[in-house]
Amino acid sequence: MKKLLEILGFIALLQGVASLVHEFTDWKVGVVQRLGFLDGFEIYAGISLLVLGIALLAAAENPKSG
Numbered sequence: 001m002k003k004l005l006e007i008l009g010f011i012a013l014l015q016g017v018a019s020l021v022h023e024f025t026d027w028k029v030g031v032v033q034r035l036g037f038l039d040g041f042e043i044y045a046g047i048s049l050l051v052l053g054i055a056l057l058a059a060a061e062n063p064k065s066g
Helices: 002-025 042-061
Strands: none
16 A cells, blocks of 8 residues: 555656646646646646645555555
8 A cells, every 4th residue: 555655646746746847837748738627727736736746655654554
């Protein structure tokens, strides 16, 4: 379970950073800008993915998580 949380947390963190990099530099990376229903909310989605990634990585460090 710990490995799964670490992998999912890393992916969420990476996609959040990629989304914010895309918004501020117009460098075409990440998945968020390819999702049509997030048009206009890319920055919020990127920040949410960053927070989710940090939370998942913190949960993976919890000794009770497995």
